[in-house]
Amino acid sequence: MNTDLFRFTKSAKNLNAVLIIIPMVLLFIGVYGGLMQTLFRAGIIQSDPFVGGDYYKGLTFHGVLNAIVFTTFFAVAFGNALVPYALKKNLNSKIAWISGILMLVGSVLAAVVILMGEATVLYTFYPPLKAHPLFYIGLVLLVVGSWIAFYNWVPMYLEWRKENEGKKTPLSVVGIFTTFIIWFIATLAVAVEILFMLLPWSLGLVDEINVMLARTLFWFFGHPLVYFWLLPAYVMYYVFMPKMAGGKLYSDMAGRLVFMMFILFSIPVGTHHQYMDPAIGAQWKLLHGIFTFAVALPSLITAFTLAASLEHAGRNQGGKGLFGWMWKLPYFKKENWFFPYLILGLVIFIFGGIGGIINASYQMNTVVHNTAWVPGHFHLTVAGPVMLAFLGGSLYLVGQFMNKEIRLKSWAMISPYVYTIGLFIMSYGLKIGGLKGMPRRTNTGASYANPDSILYQADWMPYIDMTVIGGVLMFIGIVIYITSFFTTVFSKSRSDDEHAMVTFPISESLHDEPATWLRNFKPYVIIAIILIILSYTPVIYDVIQATYGGSVPYSPDSPVPLR
Numbered sequence: 277m278n279t280d281l282f283r284f285t286k287s288a289k290n291l292n293a294v295l296i297i298i299p300m301v302l303l304f305i306g307v308y309g310g311l312m313q314t315l316f317r318a319g320i321i322q323s324d325p326f327v328g329g330d331y332y333k334g335l336t337f338h339g340v341l342n343a344i345v346f347t348t349f350f351a352v353a354f355g356n357a358l359v360p361y362a363l364k365k366n367l368n369s370k371i372a373w374i375s376g377i378l379m380l381v382g383s384v385l386a387a388v389v390i391l392m393g394e395a396t397v398l399y400t401f402y403p404p405l406k407a408h409p410l411f412y413i414g415l416v417l418l419v420v421g422s423w424i425a426f427y428n429w430v431p432m433y434l435e436w437r438k439e440n441e442g443k444k445t446p447l448s449v450v451g452i453f454t455t456f457i458i459w460f461i462a463t464l465a466v467a468v469e470i471l472f473m474l475l476p477w478s479l480g481l482v483d484e485i486n487v488m489l490a491r492t493l494f495w496f497f498g499h500p501l502v503y504f505w506l507l508p509a510y511v512m513y514y515v516f517m518p519k520m521a522g523g524k525l526y527s528d529m530a531g532r533l534v535f536m537m538f539i540l541f542s543i544p545v546g547t548h549h550q551y552m553d554p555a556i557g558a559q560w561k562l563l564h565g566i567f568t569f570a571v572a573l574p575s576l577i578t579a580f581t582l583a584a585s586l587e588h589a590g591r592n593q594g595g596k597g598l599f600g601w602m603w604k605l606p607y608f609k610k611e612n613w614f615f616p617y618l619i620l621g622l623v624i625f626i627f628g629g630i631g632g633i634i635n636a637s638y639q640m641n642t643v644v645h646n647t648a649w650v651p652g653h654f655h656l657t658v659a660g661p662v663m664l665a666f667l668g669g670s671l672y673l674v675g676q677f678m679n680k681e682i683r684l685k686s687w688a689m690i691s692p693y694v695y696t697i698g699l700f701i702m703s704y705g706l707k708i709g710g711l712k713g714m715p716r717r718t719n720t721g722a723s724y725a726n727p728d729s730i731l732y733q734a735d736w737m738p739y740i741d742m743t744v745i746g747g748v749l750m751f752i753g754i755v756i757y758i759t760s761f762f763t764t765v766f767s768k769s770r771s772d773d774e775h776a777m778v779t780f781p782i783s784e785s786l787h788d789e790p791a792t793w794l795r796n797f798k799p800y801v802i803i804a805i806i807l808i809i810l811s812y813t814p815v816i817y818d819v820i821q822a823t824y825g826g827s828v829p830y831s832p833d834s835p836v837p838l839r
């Protein structure tokens with residue numbers, strides 16, 4: 277039997293297809309919202325036909341659908357696919373469907389409430405901006421659904437370990453479990469924020485809310501959230517990409533070390549988003565700053581390991597000299613349409629990562645915080661490597677789970693190039709505009725970009741224009757992708773037995789070190805909990821000490837309280 281193929285049950289295949297297709301529709305609406313943002317900010321349009329004239333409603337819709345809904349669905353579908361595949365065990369479809377349905381109901385609920393204008397709170401849902409209770413309930417359902425998906429994989433893993441004593445857990449499973457261990461710990465804080473603070477306040481059971489405490493709990497969740505986005509992409513880089521490039525993963529141990537380091541350092545860093553917030557002592561901000569530099573280390577290890585893997589692949593194919601191997605990689609091979617999604621994401625991440633390290637440096641942060649530089653940074657991370665890997669991954673998964681041949685492969689291959697060019701132009705505009713003081717989350721269309729306004733800033737105009745050009749190109753890239761995606765979805769299925777099976781391009785490793793000290797999650801989870809307690813206890817203590825009373829609700833469009 278070919279061990280590269282695995283037969284999923286029909287129910288598991290249908291579920292995974294649904295988990296990819298429905299969020300893809302939502303993503304497309306969210307991406308359209310992104311295009312509207314750039315046009316709004318440039319003053320080109322005054323009103324988005326979909327959300328009316330409300331800039332902040334559009335921004336909330338764009339952020340929640342793209343950054344929270346699409347990513348969570350993809351991570352779950354990816355886990356539902358890779359864990360059973362790598363362990364060669366069947367998914368419990370009933371539990372998986374329960375998780376999927378909860379996620380779907382939650383996301384649709386949140387999206388509808390946003391569209392009704394009842395949850396204009398942006399993707400960070402900071403109080404004192406207040407949403408309708410159903411928005412928070414929608415988010416809770418989405419998160420609980422994703423937890424259930426994770427618990428569904430645990431018995432399979434334990435059973436596999438019992439049957440395969442002494443064997444290394446497949447790297448893909450290590451990566452997926454790392455992603456969801458981080459997600460589970462991080463979402464506990466946001467669950468406390470929602471259940472004990474936001475919901476009672478939104479239901480009118482209490483009048484005021486402690487804004488600083490809510491922000492702190494949010495960022496306890498919010499920074500690890502970025503690694504919840506990034507790690508499925510890392511799984512694709514480590515597990516799929518070397519094989520697609522025609523080589524092997526340079527070091528299996530490096531991959532395992534990277535994932536364990538993320539467990540240790542992803543969480544005790546959230547205060548770097550609050551460097552400019554009062555109520556938290558400078559020494560605790562310094563501690564979180566140090567851990568932030570620690571969490572950049574696994575990405576630096578990744579940069580070298582993947583570069584070595586790609587070099588190995590390029591040399592395998594006859595690449596010579598110092599850089600000759602680079603030209604041997606399959607950048608423009610239609611049959612290898614997935615590779616560009618990964619390699620372009622990596623190139624983008626060089627710049628996204630450098631920006632992150634700048635943000636993490638306290639003094640630099642004072643220059644860039646709350647300016648357009650920050651969206652510049654996060655478009656080079658979550659909208660770059662993460663989005664591209666998830667788009668490539670979604671097309672691959674839908675082909676596998678619906679037994680389809682990928683259609684319009686040249687379109688699928690060209691889309692990430694168009695998107696990446698647009699992304700670089702847009703992010704450059706945001707970053708340089710930010711350095712010149714252009715604020716983030718501000719409806720510049722109505723003010724800064726309007727020559728009749730007293731707030732008009734001629735200095736920012738070239739950069740605002742760059743965001744428009746880049747944003748339009750990114751949108752075109754996505755349209756090209758969506759065309760290939762839905763042409764594939766609606767094409768005729770392949771019915772032969774081999775195509776009813778699922779396969780993934782799993783790379784072998786060049787150096788397959790035993791790395792016995794990296795085989796068990798437990799010690800890393802325990803150390804992570806200790807680091808979290810050490811770093812967050814004084815922060816929470818400071819916040820509670822320094823704040824008293826609370827805030828009544830506000831709306832972003834109105835300077836007066838809602839009541």
Ligand code: HAS
Pocket residue numbers: 400502503505506548549568569571572575576578579580582583586602619622623625626628629630631632633634635636637641644645646650653654657658662
């Ligand atoms: Fe960040 C703000 C610091 C990574 C996302 N970040 C944000 C926000 C988001 C976000 C969404 O310290 C805004 C939140 C908001 O709404 O307010 N970030 C960092 C640091 C890293 C980092 C130190 N961020 C990410 C990732 C994200 C993300 C990943 C999403 C997925 N970030 C910050 C800070 C702030 C912040 C502050 C607060 C700013 C403020 O004031 O508001 C690090 O993890 C980055 C490490 C990365 C590297 C790069 C490694 C390079 C690789 C590529 C290798 C390339 C190869 C290709 C091999 C060191 C792996 C070779 C090419 C060939 C052709 C062969």
